[in-house]
Every structure is written in structure tokens, then in C-alpha cells.
Amino acid sequence: MGPGVDLVPSSEIFPSQAEVVVIGGGIIGVATALSLARRGIKTVLLEKGTVAAEQSSRNWGWCRRTGRDLRELPLINESMKMWEGMNRLLGRETGFRQEGIIYASRSEAQRERHLRWIEEARQHAIASEMLSPAQLSQRIPGLAGSLSGGLWTPLDGRAEPQKAAPAMAIYAMALGVNLQQYCAVRSIERSAGRVSHVVTEHGAISCQSVVVAGGAWSRLLMQGVGVDIPQLKVLSTVLRTRPVACEVKPCVSFGNVSLRKRLDGGLTIASSATNTADITPDSLRFLPSFFPAFWHERKSLQLRLGQRFIDEALRWRPGQPDKVSLYEQVRVLDPRIDPAVVSKMLCNLKRWLPSSDNVQVAQSWGGLIDTMPDAIPIISATPGVPGLFLATGFSGHGFGIAPAAGQLMADLVSGATPIVDPAPFRLARFSQGEKVQAQHWL
Template sequence: MITECDVLVQGGGGAGCSAALHLAQRGVRVVLLERGLVGGQASGVNYGGVRQQGRNPAELPIARRSREIWGRLPQLLGTDAEFSVTGHLKLARSDAEEAELIAYLDVARQYDLPLRMVGRNAIHQDYPWLGPKVVAGSFAPEDGSANPRLLAPALANAARAAGADIREHAEVVEHAHDGARFLLRTKSGEEFSAPVLLNMAGFWGGRVAEVFGEAVPIVPLSPNMVVTEPLRYFVEPNLGVVGGNVYLRQIPRGNIIIGGGHGEADAAVPWSRPLPEVTMLALERAVELVPALAGAQVIRSWSGIDGQMPDRIPVIGPSRTTPGLFHAFGFSGHGFQLGPAIGAIMAELVVDGRTDIPLDPFRVDRFGTTTA
């Protein structure tokens, strides 16, 4: 027996679950197929930064729209996913890095993103717990953080309540298209058919695209993450650095979440783990930023699998080979904040045939690998 619907969504991360929700709210019969548990990979194992600052300019219209959705999560989902507007402080550790922060102010102005430069004198007055290697910073007051383990499940629950059919442990092993409808078969033998397919499968989205003649140079990306024991709460803003080799935030109960570098993974299993030598380097860099973290005990480390593109921005938009196929994958380690808006944009592409968000920079064929 084949389950038929209007739209099939492959991938149950934050973006895929958001797409299911926004489609169901517009009366579309939607089935979402997730190979594991919703939010089980990139959307649920990341750092939790809800960050607009520092993004590629092409992503900023999406990030701005997503920030508006983040602000009304309680109304949309019944939970805020522990979203906290702490601000994002991006730090410079050299003259060259400070120059990069200053240059980005012009980019931010083009997209009405509020940023405030914190100069050499003010940075240590305003944040006396910063180490001496920090020479300047850029503060984004609207940014913050959330709990990545909560967002995708909350979106999935809201989608179910709106009428979406969310299937977990439903790994898709076969794709077909007869010119009018897609037919997907799962590992358990279930079959699903719809005229529209949303490819939102993270790293594995590259394989889906390849099935339809749109191979892209995607590689797996595994963030190396750790969390410390609870400490006295004193680091209010979400911290990043120019170059992105370390980032940290403190949650209200006192734990410090630190990311930096990459773990290892085998996407065929799928399996991933952090690496101790990478963890130690991230901790050293974190202590350079915030010396008071010296001696803090790590209580857990983890990783997951995301997909990274060569230009560090995702593939978003319609297929160039197959009518009814839409892509949104390859978020390169910074898709958590974008997820709610990506779902809304995909719903617009399906139902309205258009979106106001410029998507040309994200075309699937920008790498010149698409075949008819």
C-alpha cells in the first residue's frame, strides 16, 4: 500500500520540521520522513547559537526573517526552546581581526542588523572577565542562544498538531520520479508518493540531489562540542571570535558550552564522536578568552553530522532537473538559527510558487556539477 500526500519532506531537522509545520498550517497534506529521530543530527547536536552577526551577506535576509520567528516561538510552538536574547559578542584577537569586525559593520547596515563596535578601551571595561589577548569586539544585541535538543522536537509536535504526518526511523532507500510524482521507499518497505519532494536531509541531502542529476561537492562536518560543570554565572553574551575556531556560552544554571574544531564521523553508519585532542585545544582557546574558565571540569562531549559546502553556504531552492523537487541542505555548521525561516520559505515556494527571500546565491547548480 502506497501512502499518498501533497508534499513529502525528507529530513527531520529544524528546517524540515519547520517546513512540515508551515505546510500543514496552510492545509497541505504533508508526510515527513526522518531516518532517525527528529533533531538527531546537526539540528540537535550543535552549539545552540541563534546568531545573525558574521553571516555571509547572502544568508542575512534569511537570518533576519528567522530571528522574527524565533521571537514568537511560544505562540507558534508552545515553547521558546530556551531561547534567550543575551546578545552575541564577536571578539578580535589582533589588529587584522579588529579590521574585519569594522568592515562587517557596513554589511550589517545594508540589512538593518544592529551592531555595536566595542573598542580597545571599552572591551575590558564592559567585560572585565575577558583575557588580555582580546583587543576589540562587535556586539549584536538581538542575537542569543537556545537549546538545540528542544527545537526540532517542538517543531515536529506542532506540525503533528497541525495535521502533518511525522515518521521517525523511516530511512529512505529508494527514490523514483515518473514525471509527475515522486515515489519513495523506506528501509522497512513502506512506500510514499507525492507530486512534490522537499530534500532537507542534511549531509545526506547531497545523495538525494545526486539521484536527480544534481551532484554537489558536499562533505560531512562534525562539530566538536563540550560542556563543563556548573560555574558561577558571569558570561552573559554568546561569545564567538573572528575566524570561528572557538565559541562559548554560559547557560543560566552555570554550565559553559564550548565548541571548536571538528570530531570524526562515518555518515554511512551514521556515527560520530568528538576527539580528545581537539577538545583540549578548544578548551585552551576558551581559557585564553575567559581566564576564569581554567580548571573547569568537562562533564560531557559530543558531536554529530552536518553537511558542508565549499563556499560555506547551503543549497536552497528548486531543482534544475526535476519539477516538483526543492532543496534545502548543506548548512555548513550554521543552520540552527536559520531553520525556522527555511521551513517557511520552502512552504512559500511550494504553495505560492515564490518567496521574497533572494535565493539565487544558493542555487544547486552553482558548482557546475548538475547534469540533465
């Protein structure tokens, strides 16, 4: 079971038409709907379950510039400006606090890699610096173990995933967004070659444009209109503790374990070194595209062959307008986690912070990250399908970048001048023969 998420009421009246239909009530879909509503565009937001029930509430809660792919830096800079005023704009608590982020350098080679990122990021006015081991110990009271320093970005921050998207959704509704939860989209339909309406389990909604922001479901939704995107799912395990006496204010990653202070006084603990990839038919289909990323992450990525292969081989099919769809049968992806991963993260935390020996786990959960071969998102119109747009594949980076990603998506839908150059995020990069690969800095 996932973490408890702030509840959002659905709109009372089911709509028959809109200018834009956004599919997916995660933070990307919500941010897109909010940005459209602020422009006065009549928008309907559809969610097969409830707002932020999947990865948007299950992520780490980091709002970071630190160590990002350089292609994402213009977008995250804009997003951080939005986060800084988010609580004030919404009139609600998102949990955003600007306490900085640290990535510890566990070796001299990693320290050199962090230094190279700092140099490259300066062209985007990123105020990061390299901490010495002594400076690192000052920022992280009680630190043990040998480290070569740390990559430190003081203007980065954190927020609460279980609060942020719901708070944004409530504000979007106040601006006119019609939100329908427990309303799965069975199919996206076209007339004269362009998007004309969506068929939901509760009826059809006519529209001029559709934005697919379905997270790990986006590939299946796009298959329904004949568009193939190379997207896989990676399982990340996260836990939260009961309130602790912890003086560490920044978010910190030691590689094998990461921590974030929570508003409730506990910690959110996770690790980028213990992700799991279930082998599915799509894993085999996209192996050539994902192999470079897999090879780089092979030490931290555990492959698992089990029931998911059978489920996806037999059941994962695009919806049909006149039949109950998979989206209605599986409202929320709630993947099984390995308890040994939780134990390993706690042991690693104790290694770096011996004072954490007495932390009590309140809850642990898994979330499925929607990932792309180059680990940067698609925020794009869909070539060949006028009126269809796609915002997906945020590869574990989506929470922090969401406010500006939503604005960029709304810019593309409305024809406004894009907030940043959208070229790095275009869908066509996967079909134009260019070299597609991830940048590895952390």
C-alpha cells in the same frame, strides 16, 4: 554518543499519500514541514532515526546575524523575527534568549575586517557595533588577554538545540503533519518525468512534491535521482559543562574557543579553529570546488585519513527500493572525536577566562556539518526534476536560520511569493559557470 534530545512521538498511522513528503527530521526539515502545515498542505515528515539526532542537536545553539555571509542576511533577519516569538507560538520552551553575540577581534587586521562587515551589513538594517577593549571587558566579566575589541550584535540570541527542533515538530504534528521516525527513504521515484512517490522501508507514499532536507545525507539522496551536488562533511567538536557561576550572558567567540550559556546553568563550548575533515572519495572529487575554502581555513582545518575513506568508498551508495539501504544500517551519524581537541578548547577557555579553571565537562560529542563550496545553503527546486526540492548545505549556519529557511522552502514548494529572494540559494549556481566562493568576515 550525542547529547540527550527531547523525544517526539511518531504518528500512529503510516500514510499512503501526501501532498508533500519532507525527508529529514533535522531542524530544516522540521521547519519546512511546520511552514507547509501552517498553510494547510498535507505533509509527511520522514526521519531514518529520530528528530534532531544528528547536527540539529549537536550544534552550538547560536542564532546569529553577526558576521554572516551578506547573502544570508535577508533570510536571517526574517528568521530572528520568528525566533523572538517561537516559544509563544509553540507553547513550548526552545531555550531562545536574546542576549547578543560577540566575536572578539584578536588583531587590528581582524578588527578592520569586522568594521567592514558592519558597514556592509547596514544595508540590511543589522544593528551591530564595534566594542573597544574596555567595552569588551564590561560585556565579558573576568576577561584576560589582549584584544583589539569585538564585533557586537545585541539583538542576536541563542537557543537549545536539544529542545528547539523537537518542540517545533510537536507543534507541526498538532497542525496535521504526519511524522514517521525510524522510517528511512530508500528511493525517490518518478512517473512521466516528475516526482510521484517515495519508497520507504515500511512502504510507499505517493506525493506531488518531495523536499530533501537530509543534512549530511542529502548528497547521497540526490545521487539516487541522478543529481550531483558538491557537498562535503566537516566534523565539529562540542562539549557541555556542568552548571557554573558564569556572568557572561552573550554568546562569545574568541576564535580558538567559543561559549554559550545554557538553560541548565552550564556552558556549551566549541571552536571554529579545531574542525576536522575526513578525507573521503568525495573530498578528492570536489577538491577543485572546495580548494579556495580549504586554503582560507587551512590553519583551523585538520585533515584526517582513516576508516571513513574506506566506508564511503565501499558502502555509501544510493538506496534501492527493494533492498535494505545504508540509511537503515546507519540511523545516526555519531562521529569519533579527538579527546585532545576537547582539552585544547578548555585550555583556550582558561586563557581568556581564568575563572573557568574549575569547569567540569559533563559530555562531549561530534557532529558532521553539511558544507558547500561557498558556505551558503541550497534552498531550491531541482532543475530537470519537477516536484523535487532541496534544502541542504547550511555549512554550520543552519540552526539560527532554520525558521525562515523552512518558510522559504515552503514558499518554493507551494508557489507562494518567497519570503526573500531565493536566487543566492539556487542549486543551479553550481552548474552555470558562475564564480562560486565564500565570503570571509570573521
